[in-house]
Amino acid sequence: MTNFDEFAPYGHPRQQAARFVVAGVDYEVYFTQITDENPWDSAVEFPEGFRLPEYAKHFDVTFDTKANRLCRTPFRRVEELPAGAGTRVLKCVESIIIDHYTTFNVGLYTFAPADLKLSSVYCRFVMMKKHKGSTIEVGLEPEGRANVLRTPKFYE
Template sequence: MTYFDECAEYGLPRHQVARFTVAGVNYEVSFTQITHENPYDCAALFPEGFTFPLYGHHYDVTFDTIANRINKTPFKRAEELPTGAGCRVLKCVERIITEHYTHFNVGLYTFAPADHKLLNIYCRLITKKKHKGLTIEVGLEPNGRANVLRTPKFWGLA
């Protein structure tokens, strides 16, 4: 079970962080709740008429190394990771998002991968058969990198 540190416990927007370690590198996955009061915190720019969740919450997701946050070098790739470590990192991120979805009643996630290679990996993970009920919309602005992941709670199915 993943522990989600509630960083804005008594205010809005809600912000949770989960941490994990792979190959000696410490990572964190951050979830920022997007509401009408803080739409500027979202990675995606939504087209006119975009439908937001009626039944669940909307969170923006980022993940990075803790060292990058401390050193103010966002999304710089970790160097000299052993073979297979990148896959383990993404599996940890996938597990954490799944647990967050279950715990916080999330209908919509938005994220903007640092590059298109990472975007392709995300899309492969999400479209696996074990993720029935999830849909992904890719290519939103800015620069066609932002994405929307709708969960079954978005549709009122879960």
């Protein structure tokens, strides 16, 4: 099970972070709770009439390397990863999201991958059979790369 560090520098919004290492590179996954008090923190620009969860929790997900955070170069790709490392990174992110869902009973995740290639990989992972009951909506703004993942908790 993933260990989540919880922090909120000013009390709001609620945030958790998880860390992992692949091929000697440190990665961080951040979850920011989106509420009526901080809707601007969501990576997704919701179209008019979009149904947000009434009672379920909503978290925005971002992940990047620790080096990118420290150097203030967000989402810069890691060069010269060994073969298969990219797939291992995404499987780790997937596992962390599943553990976060299990731990915090989240109904809606939003994320905006840095590019459309990464977005298609996310979609493939979500549509796997083990995610039965989850749905994904793709192509939202900004730039048609934002996604919304609804979990079974969304529909409860």
